[in-house]
Amino acid sequence: MSDKAAKKKQYILDTARGVFAKKGFKNVTMKDIVDACDISRGGLYIYFESTEDIFAELMKNEAEEMDDVFSGSINEESSAGDILALFLKEQKKELLSEKESLLVATYEYAFSNMNNSDRTELFKERLNAFVKVVRKLIEKGSESGELYCEDPEGAARNILNVIEGLKIRSVTTGITESDIDRELLYIMSGLIAD
Amino acid sequence: MSDKAAKKKQYILDTARGVFAKKGFKNVTMKDIVDACDISRGGLYIYFESTEDIFAELMKNEAEEMDDVFSGSINEESSAGDILALFLKEQKKELLSEKESLLVATYEYAFSNMNNSDRTELFKERLNAFVKVVRKLIEKGSESGELYCEDPEGAARNILNVIEGLKIRSVTTGITESDIDRELLYIMSGLIAD
Amino acid sequence: MSDKAAKKKQYILDTARGVFAKKGFKNVTMKDIVDACDISRGGLYIYFESTEDIFAELMKNEAEEMDDVFSGSINEESSAGDILALFLKEQKKELLSEKESLLVATYEYAFSNMNNSDRTELFKERLNAFVKVVRKLIEKGSESGELYCEDPEGAARNILNVIEGLKIRSVTTGITESDIDRELLYIMSGLIAD
Amino acid sequence: MSDKAAKKKQYILDTARGVFAKKGFKNVTMKDIVDACDISRGGLYIYFESTEDIFAELMKNEAEEMDDVFSGSINEESSAGDILALFLKEQKKELLSEKESLLVATYEYAFSNMNNSDRTELFKERLNAFVKVVRKLIEKGSESGELYCEDPEGAARNILNVIEGLKIRSVTTGITESDIDRELLYIMSGLIAD
DNA sequence: AATGAATGAGCCTTCATTCAT
DNA sequence: TATGAATGAAGGCTCATTCAT
Numbered sequence: 092m093s094d095k096a097a098k099k100k101q102y103i104l105d106t107a108r109g110v111f112a113k114k115g116f117k118n119v120t121m122k123d124i125v126d127a128c129d130i131s132r133g134g135l136y137i138y139f140e141s142t143e144d145i146f147a148e149l150m151k152n153e154a155e156e157m158d159d160v161f162s163g164s165i166n167e168e169s170s171a172g173d174i175l176a177l178f179l180k181e182q183k184k185e186l187l188s189e190k191e192s193l194l195v196a197t198y199e200y201a202f203s204n205m206n207n208s209d210r211t212e213l214f215k216e217r218l219n220a221f222v223k224v225v226r227k228l229i230e231k232g233s234e235s236g237e238l239y240c241e242d243p244e245g246a247a248r249n250i251l252n253v254i255e256g257l258k259i260r261s262v263t264t265g266i267t268e269s270d271i272d273r274e275l276l277y278i279m280s281g282l283i284a285d
Numbered sequence: 286m287s288d289k290a291a292k293k294k295q296y297i298l299d300t301a302r303g304v305f306a307k308k309g310f311k312n313v314t315m316k317d318i319v320d321a322c323d324i325s326r327g328g329l330y331i332y333f334e335s336t337e338d339i340f341a342e343l344m345k346n347e348a349e350e351m352d353d354v355f356s357g358s359i360n361e362e363s364s365a366g367d368i369l370a371l372f373l374k375e376q377k378k379e380l381l382s383e384k385e386s387l388l389v390a391t392y393e394y395a396f397s398n399m400n401n402s403d404r405t406e407l408f409k410e411r412l413n414a415f416v417k418v419v420r421k422l423i424e425k426g427s428e429s430g431e432l433y434c435e436d437p438e439g440a441a442r443n444i445l446n447v448i449e450g451l452k453i454r455s456v457t458t459g460i461t462e463s464d465i466d467r468e469l470l471y472i473m474s475g476l477i478a479d
Numbered sequence: 480m481s482d483k484a485a486k487k488k489q490y491i492l493d494t495a496r497g498v499f500a501k502k503g504f505k506n507v508t509m510k511d512i513v514d515a516c517d518i519s520r521g522g523l524y525i526y527f528e529s530t531e532d533i534f535a536e537l538m539k540n541e542a543e544e545m546d547d548v549f550s551g552s553i554n555e556e557s558s559a560g561d562i563l564a565l566f567l568k569e570q571k572k573e574l575l576s577e578k579e580s581l582l583v584a585t586y587e588y589a590f591s592n593m594n595n596s597d598r599t600e601l602f603k604e605r606l607n608a609f610v611k612v613v614r615k616l617i618e619k620g621s622e623s624g625e626l627y628c629e630d631p632e633g634a635a636r637n638i639l640n641v642i643e644g645l646k647i648r649s650v651t652t653g654i655t656e657s658d659i660d661r662e663l664l665y666i667m668s669g670l671i672a673d
Numbered sequence: 674m675s676d677k678a679a680k681k682k683q684y685i686l687d688t689a690r691g692v693f694a695k696k697g698f699k700n701v702t703m704k705d706i707v708d709a710c711d712i713s714r715g716g717l718y719i720y721f722e723s724t725e726d727i728f729a730e731l732m733k734n735e736a737e738e739m740d741d742v743f744s745g746s747i748n749e750e751s752s753a754g755d756i757l758a759l760f761l762k763e764q765k766k767e768l769l770s771e772k773e774s775l776l777v778a779t780y781e782y783a784f785s786n787m788n789n790s791d792r793t794e795l796f797k798e799r800l801n802a803f804v805k806v807v808r809k810l811i812e813k814g815s816e817s818g819e820l821y822c823e824d825p826e827g828a829a830r831n832i833l834n835v836i837e838g839l840k841i842r843s844v845t846t847g848i849t850e851s852d853i854d855r856e857l858l859y860i861m862s863g864l865i866a867d
Numbered sequence: 868a869a870t871g872a873a874t875g876a877g878c879c880t881t882c883a884t885t886c887a888t
Numbered sequence: 889t890a891t892g893a894a895t896g897a898a899g900g901c902t903c904a905t906t907c908a909t
Contacts, residue, residue: 096872115396117311120899131874136901195396201457202309202389214457245471252468255453256446263395263408274446277439281475290889314882325891330884484893503784505699508878519895524880583784589845590697590777602845633859640838640856647837651783651796662834665827669863678868702903713870718905 100138103128104152107145112191116146116199146200147213153193154217161224171232178225182254183271186261195262222247229282238282246282253278294332297322298346301339306385310340310393340394341407347387348411355418365426372419376448377465380455389456416441423476432476440476447472488526491516492540495533500579504534504587534588535601541581542605549612559620566613570642571659574649583650610635617670626670634670641666682720685710686734689727694773698728698781728782729795735775736799743806753814760807764836765853768843777844804829811864820864828864835860 106128110119119142125135139145161178185192201214226247232238240246257274260266300322304313313336319329333339355372379386395408420441426432434440451468454460494516498507507530513523527533549566573580589602614635620626628634645662648654688710692701701724707717721727743760767774783796807829814820822828839856842848 099872115399117393117397121901122899132900133875133902134873137872141900195399198392198453198457199311199396201453202393203311205389205456211458215459218454218458242471245467248468249447249471252450252454253443253446254450256449259392259395259449259453260412260446262399263405264412265405265409273439274442277436277443315884316882326883327885327892328890331889335883487893503787505781505785509880510878520879521881521896522894525893528880583787586780586841586845587699587784589841590781591699593777593844599846603847606842606846630859633855636856637835637859640842641831641834643838643841644834644836647780647783647841648800648834650787651793652800653793653797661827662830665824665831681868703905704903714904715871715906716869719868723904 096138103130103135103138104145104149108149108193109191111146111149111196112193114196116142116196117203119196143200143204146196147210149193150197150200150213150217154220158220170237171228171235172237175225175228175232178228179275182257183268183275186257186266186271187268188261194258198259198262218251221251225250232282240282250278290332297324297329297332298339298343302343302387303385305340305343305390306387308390310336310390311397313390337394337398340390341404343387344391344394344407344411348414352414364431365422365429366431369419369422369426372422373469376451377462377469380451380460380465381462382455388452392453392456412445415445419444426476434476444472484526491518491523491526492533492537496537496581497579499534499537499581499584502584504530504584505591507584531588531592534584535598537581538585538588538601538605542608546608558625559616559623560625563613563616563620566616567663570645571656571663574645574654574659575656576649582646586647586650606639609639613638620670628670638666678720685712685717685720686727686731690731690775691773693728693731693778694775696778698724698778699785701778725782725786728778729792731775732779732782732795732799736802740802752819753810753817754819757807757810757814760810761857764839765850765857768839768848768853769850770843776840780841780844800833803833807832814864822864832860 103124107119107124110123110127114123121132121135121142124139124142124145125132128135139148161174184190185194188194201210204210222244226243229238229240229243229246233240233243253274257266257271260270297318301313301318304317304321308317315326315329315336318333318336318339319326322329333342355368378384379388382388395404398404416438420437423432423434423437423440427434427437447468451460451465454464491512495507495512498511498515502511509523509530510520512527512530512533513520516523527536549562572578573582576582589598592598610632614631617626617628617631617634621628621631641662645654645659648658685706689701689706692705692709696705703714703717703724706721706724706727707714710717721730743756766772767776770776783792786792804826808825811820811822811825811828815822815825835856839848839853842852
C-alpha cells in the first residue's frame with residue numbers, strides 16, 4: 092500500500108501545484124487543496140500537515156527536476172552557448188508566464204515566516220546550484236572561445252541577480268518579451284568575445 | 286475638523302508603517318493596526334477601509350519622499366559619483382535591514398491580488414522614477430568624465446535589476462555586506478572610465 | 480458601556496453555570512456555552528477565552544458567596560451547633576443534588592491539566608477556608624460546652640475529608656439521605672459532649 | 674486462535690493501563706491506545722469499541738486483583754493490625770503517586786456519562802468489597818483485643834470516606850506524607866484499644 | 868484477524884465588518 | 889466622528905469510525 096500512498100501523495104502534489112501557481116502561497120488554504128484534490132479534510136492531513144509542508148515538498152521536486160535537466164546536458168557535446176541559450180529561454184518562459192509558474196508562490200513562501208533556517212537553507216542551495224551551473228557554462232564558453240570573461244563567478248552571480256530582478260518586475264509591473272531581451276542582451280554583451 | 290482628521294490619518298499611517306515593517310503585509314490585520322494605534326475598530330474604518338488601502342497610501346508617501354531627496358540633489362553641484370554613492374548607500378542600508386524597511390511588506394503587497402492595475406501602475410511609476418534618477422546620474426557622470434557609458438538607459442535598468450535581485454536575496458537567503466559590495470563593484474566596474 | 484459589559488459577562492456566567500452543572504466540565508465546549516447563551520461564537524470570546532477561563536471565574540464567585548454566607552453568620556449570636564447544622568445541611572443538599580450543583584464539574588476541572596499551580600492554589604485556598612470555618616465552629620462549640628474536642632483542627636480536617644468522600648460517593652455510586660445521616664452521625668458522635 | 678486473541682486483548686489492556694495512568698481518562702483517545710500498542714486502528718476495534726470499554730475491563734481486573742490479595746491474607750494467621758497496616762500502606766502509596774496509579778483516570782471515568790447504571794454498579798461493588806474487607810479486619814482486631822470498636826461497619830465506612838477524601842485532596846491540592854499520616858492517625862486513634 | 872487510508876463531523880479561534888450609542 | 893460590542897464566515901485541526909484489501 093505504500094506504493095498506493097506514494098501515488099496519492101504525488102497526485103496531491105501535482106494538484107496542489109496548480110493551486111499554488113494560480114493563487115500564490117499565502118492565499119492557499121488547506122481547504123483549497125482539499126477542494127482541488129476532491130478528498131476529505133482529514134485525508135489531506137494524512138499526507139501533509141500544512142500548506143508550508145506541501146510547498147516545501149513541491150520546491151524540492153522542482154529543484155531536482157531542474158538539476159536533472161541541466162546537469163545532464165552540461166557535460167555533453169552541445170556548446171556552452173546553446174545550453175546557456177536554453178537556460179535563458181527557460182527563464183524567459185517563466186518570466187512571460189508561458190508555463191504554469193510557481194514564481195509568485197515561491198516568493199510568498201520565502202517571505203512567510205522568514206526566520207526559518209530550513210527555508211533559508213533551501214533557498215541558498217537553490218541559488219548556489221544555479222550559480223554553479225551558470226558559472227560552468229561561462230567557463231566552458233570561455234575555453235571554447237565562444238565567450239570572454241575574466242570573472243566567471245561574478246558574471247554568473249550578476250546574471251542571476253538580473254534574472255531575479257526581472258522576475259520581480261514581471262510580477263510587480265509586468266514585463267514584455269522585448270523588455271527581457273533588452274536586459275539579457277545588456278548582460279550578455281559584456282560576455283561576448285569580441 | 287479636516288485638519289484634525291488629516292493629522293489623525295497621518296498618525297495612523299506613521300504607526301501602521303512600523304507594523305508593516307515588522308510583520309510584512311499579509312500578516313497584518315486591521316486589528317493589528319487598531320491595536321498599534323490605540324484607536325477603536327470603527328475609528329480606523331473611518332479613514333481606511335482595508336490594509337491594502339493603508340499600504341497603498343504609505344507607498345505613495347514613500348515614493349514622494351524618495352523623489353524629494355534625489356530630484357532635489359541631482360541638479361545641484363555635487364558630483365554624479367557622490368550622489369550615486371549616496372543612492373547605493375541607501376540601498377545597502379535597506380538590504381542590510383539597518384533601517385526599518387518596508388521591503389518585505391512591499392513585495393507581499395505586490396504579490397497579493399496581482400491583477401490590480403492600479404497597483405501595477407504604482408509599481409511602474411516607482412520603477413520609472415528610479416530608472417530616470419539613475420540614468421540622469423550616469424549621463425551626468427559621463428559628461429563630467431567620471432563615468433563611461435554608451436547606453437545610460439540600459440545601464441540604469443541593469444543597476445536596478447541587480448538591486449532588485451539583491452533585495453530578494455536579502456530576504457530569501459540572507460546577504461552580507463561583502464556580498465553586496467561584490468555585486469555592486471561588478472556592475473560599477475563596467476561604468477568606470479578607464 | 481462597561482456596566483453593560485459587566486452585566487453581559489454575569490449573564491454568561493449564570494447561563495454557563497447551568498451548562499456545567501448539567502454536563503460537567505470536560506464535556507462542555509465553547510459552542511455549548513454559545514448555544515445556551517444564544518450569542519455568537521465570536522461574542523463569547525470577547526469575554527472569555529476558554530471554558531477553563533469561564534469555570535475559574537465561576538469558582539471564584541462560588542467561593543466568595545460561600546464566604547459571605549458563613550463569615551457573616553459565624554460571629555453572631557447563633558450557637559455553634561446551629562451554624563454547624565446549617566453547614567452540614569448545605570452539604571447534604573449538594574450531596575443529594577437538590578440544588579443545581581457544580582460538584583462533578585469542579586472535580587473534572589480539578590483533574591484536567593492538573594499541573595497548573597494556579598488551579599492547585601485555588602483548591603488549597605478553598606480547602607483552607609473551609610477548614611478554618613469548621614474549626615472555628617468547633618472551638619466555639621467547645622467553649623460554650625456544646626461540643627467536646629481536644630483537637631479542633633484535626634476534627635475539622637476529618638469532617639471535610641469525610642464530606643469529600645461522601646461527595647465522591649454521591650457521584651460514583653449514588654447516595655441516599657440515610658447514608659449521609661449515618662456518616663455524619665458517626666463523625667459527630669465523637670464531638671458531642673457527653 | 675482464541676488463546677492468541679486473549680493474549681492480544683490482555684496485551685492491549687496492559688499497555689492501555691499505562692496510558693490511562695499517565696493521561697487520565699478523558700484525554701485518552703482510541704488513537705492514543707493504538708499508538709501505544711503499536712497496532713492498527715481497525716485492529717483495536719476488533720477487541721474494544723471505545724475507551725470506556727477498555728477502561729471498564731481494566732477496572733474489573735484491578736478489583737479482582739485487589740480482592741485476591743486481601744481475601745487471601747485476611748483469613749490467615751497474620752494479625753488484623755498487620756493487615757490493616759498493609760492496607761493503609763497501599764493506600765498511602767497510591768496517594769503519594771509512588772506507583773503508577775489509575776486514581777485520576779478512575780475519577781474521570783466515573784464522572785463521564787454518570788447516568789450509566791452499569792458503571793454505578795461497578796463502583797458500588799468496589800466500595801462494598803472494600804468496606805467488607807475493612808470491617809472484617811476491625812472485627813478481627815476487636816476480637817483479638819488489638820482494637821476497640823462498637824460499630825465496625827460505621828468505622829469501616831468512615832475510614833473509606835476519609836481515604837476517598839484524601840485521594841481527592843491528593844489530586845486537587847496535593848498532599849504530603851505527613852498530611853496523610855496525620856489524617857490516618859486521627860481516624861485510627863478512635864479505634865485503638867486503650 | 869489485521870491493516871491503515873479515508874471520511875466527515877465537530878470544535879477551536881480569528882477577523883473583517885457592521886451598527887447602536 | 890468615535891466607540892467597541894456583536895456577528896458570522898472561514899480556516900485550522902483532531903478523532904471516532906468505517907471499509908476495501
